Amino acid sequence: MRGFFIGRFQPYHTGHHEVLEEILKEVDELIIGIGSAQESHSIENPFTAGERILMISRALDEINTDKKIYIIPLEDIYRNSLWVSHVRSMVPPFDVVYSNNPLVTRLFGEGGFAVRRTELRNRRVYQGTEIRRRILEEKDWEELVPEVVMKTIIEVGGIQRLKDISGSDV
Numbered sequence: 304m305r306g307f308f309i310g311r312f313q314p315y316h317t318g319h320h321e322v323l324e325e326i327l328k329e330v331d332e333l334i335i336g337i338g339s340a341q342e343s344h345s346i347e348n349p350f351t352a353g354e355r356i357l358m359i360s361r362a363l364d365e366i367n368t369d370k371k372i373y374i375i376p377l378e379d380i381y382r383n384s385l386w387v388s389h390v391r392s393m394v395p396p397f398d399v400v401y402s403n404n405p406l407v408t409r410l411f412g413e414g415g416f417a418v419r420r421t422e423l424r425n426r427r428v429y430q431g432t433e434i435r436r437r438i439l440e441e442k443d444w445e446e447l448v449p450e451v452v453m454k455t456i457i458e459v460g461g462i463q464r465l466k467d468i469s470g471s472d473v
């Protein structure tokens with residue numbers, strides 16, 4: 304049984320990590336879709352698809368599994384009614400979709416897929432929006448992501464990038 308999980312992972316955080324650990328107990332193989340792959344260098348989407356691949360694959364290296372995991376960037380097509388077909392055209396076949404996102408579950412449900420909800424982990428702080436806000440405001444964020452993700456964000460200059468792009472030319 305092959306599962307599919309999608310997120311923007313801006314950045315990949317401990318909430319994602321704990322959910323994936325659970326999913327990996329249920330599936331034989333897992334596909335991780337990186338949504339809005341074309342986006343980067345914005346406050347909502349600071350990291351490139353490639354940087355997000357690094358974060359995820361380094362974090363997954365620390366999970367003890369020999370299951371096959373595919374990490375696949377997926378660009379937006381701006382047409383929700385065609386999006387499931389778009390995803391299916393870009394990734395290996397899958398049997399079950401894991402998500403909590405209402406639009407994602409709706410679209411895959413309409414597409415005839417089995418959808419399983421995942422349990423939200425400490426959602427107040429394990430949240431991309433909260434982590435980006437903390438980085439910008441120079442508040443503690445490092446504890447909200449796996450250590451290898453923290454190192455990756457620093458390595459790619461992510462902190463200064465966020466500060467730079469939130470600036471103004473006025």
Ligand code: ATP
Pocket residue numbers: 309310311312313317318319322401402403404421422423424425426429430431432433
């Ligand atoms: P943002 O605030 O930027 O939207 P996010 O934390 O929601 O970031 P996404 O990449 O949008 O992260 O989420 C991908 C998937 O992970 C979604 O299905 C989302 O519901 C799930 N998810 C996000 N945070 C958690 C969490 N703390 N616990 C469980 N699932 C989570």
Ligand code: MG
Pocket residue numbers: none
């Ligand atoms: Mg989200």
